[in-house]
Amino acid sequence: MSYLQTRTVSHALRVRKLYKEGCRQLQALYGYHRHVYRYHAVLLRDRFEQNKNEVDMRVAKKLLMDGEKELFMKQHPQPFKFPDSPGGVAYGREPHVPDWLLDIWHPFEKAQYPEYFARREVRKKEFIERWEKKYGKPDPDAGH
Incomplete structure (x- = not known):
């Protein structure tokens, strides 16, 4: 935009x-x-x-x-x-197709692209680590 x-x-x-x-x-x-x-x-x-x-x-x-x-x-x-x-x-x-749609694929669908989803899992972990380093871990009691 x-x-x-x-x-x-x-x-x-x-x-x-x-x-x-x-x-x-x-x-x-x-x-x-x-x-x-x-x-x-x-x-x-x-x-x-x-x-x-x-x-x-x-x-x-x-x-x-x-x-x-x-x-x-x-x-x-x-x-x-x-x-x-x-x-x-x-x-x-x-x-616009949101990224989370790939998370709900069936394991048989993910098995067709093993290298992509392996790299995707690594990058998701890296993203979460960067997020937690910058903003801290989420408070589990904050949602209640």
Whole structure:
């Protein structure tokens, strides 16, 4: 879930995101005509280059907010999305299979892959040791 925001977003990062999203919107508008898309992408880049040396943060923030508003007002009605991205046609198509499902396999099923399950048991023990070293052993009375 790399699309979830988990940290503070700096001004520079917001500017980069605005530029990238602007290019994606241009791709949605002119994607079938590559030369027209490139022309508009160069014009967009020039708009960003004209203001890259702005030192007054109040002006820079106003430019950024105006750019985000303009992007919102001019967004494509059906923007380009990658298939596996949120909103894409294949997003969530392949379900996440939890690791514990392998623990409930029948022994005959596990016997078909002896090396894998032997290595898996070793790694599970290593994981438990690292967990207990970092967080301590669980308290058996804590659940009651």
